[in-house]
Amino acid sequence: MYLRSYTPVAILSTICGTTAQLVNPTNETFGNVFNFWSKTTDGWDLTRGNSTSAITLPMPHPAGNVTIQPASSALVIIDMQNFFLHPDLGGDPLGRALVPTTIDMIHAFRANGMKVFWTNWGLTDFDLMSMPPAFFRDFSSDGTSGSSLGSDMGMIQGNISVGRKLMRGSWNAQPFGDLFDEQVGGVANGTDFYFNKNRLSGMWGSSTPMQTFLQDNMITTLFFGGVNIDQCVWGTLLDAYYKGYDVVLVDDISATTSPAAATGMVDFNAALNGWRANSSDILPALM
Template sequence: MQNYFLHPDLRDHPTGLDCVVPLTNVVPALRHLGSKIAWVNWGLTEHELTTIPPSLVRGFMKGGTGGFGSELPGQFGRLLMRGQLNSALYGPLQHLYEEGSRAGTDVWIHKNRMSGLWGPQSALDLYLQETGITTLLFAGVNADQCVLGTIVDAYFRGYDCVVLRDCVATSSPQGGLENVLYNSGNSYGFVTDSNKVIEAAHSKA
């Protein structure tokens, strides 16, 4: 849900923008239940630029960009590097994260691959182990790329996965999102929506 993927000055992603309001509604409800909110985002270092495999590098050189670390137009900074405007969350979501960070409910976790749980020990996996969290609710873009990669890795590691259907989207052709929702509900875990989570949270109040 970073600026690089959602900001209108960088990309046309209307279905991704449609996820912003449901997400801003459901996050406070989850916080009220005592849930931790992990914002898992691209945030590369200079060293990591030297370790990313060619297949991943190529994928981010499409569309006229210079790839990871290249300069983007305006004030957006270097592509998906830490501390750059394009790597910040989009608009209201950045404010939502900062609110939760101050309250101690939200954490920011950098990733350097499509999946936030790739490899023997990612920052996200370490955080989940340290906190004892075993159930994960998923939101984000693109559903059939970064989100799905993390869902599959989480499933293989034994986490319970729940996808919020109105909080995930993709810019892929028709079938991309449907495939994610189908397999998430039938193989990898569960599918629900933000309204049902909010209703459940209110019933616990």
């Protein structure tokens, strides 16, 4: 029996009935026929050939504007939870200050047919069984394991059961303030989707619930905000970049309790891996 030898690109070309070229003649396309960006006169086209209802968003100089396909784009909100933000839990006031602008972004993305992802800590007892020691140490509030992940956080305001620390379904793990109503309403209406995570990154590992959803729905362009910008936001953005997604960091819906140098590092590298912008850059184009 004689078996012909095919390269992966040749196999894909045969299956798809097209000729897969890795480099286009004018060198203005980056990638290949299945996953590519195209240079434009003022920036980048990320629609991968599907320009239906495309939107061009201005990006700060010198990155260049980006043209996106709404059906394949999403806003990712990370860890805007009571545990990190509520004042009675010592939450970050800088994070709480992001809420109104974050809600404006949520409404604008929904209005343009783009999905909103809520990516939050939401542990199970199985997650605790496989959690590395370093994470238990990092989340201990008094230096002992008894106050770390999964521990009962007691009551606040006399009648609110805070629940077990960052466990799925607990009050401390739900979105903070008005964001909770936005999340519940968005999920009920089918515009928003909620994904639990068990590490800093919502894209950690070979596959996560969010990554599976992205693949099933052919979503390729992701806008990131939340807390902390240098930890869970950065970790998720970086893993998404490693896995081939377009990444845009939205600075003014992101914050951290870390020193300013930490944000500087994220801003510098996010601009190399994708784009940095503010809601003030994006919202006028979505209106």
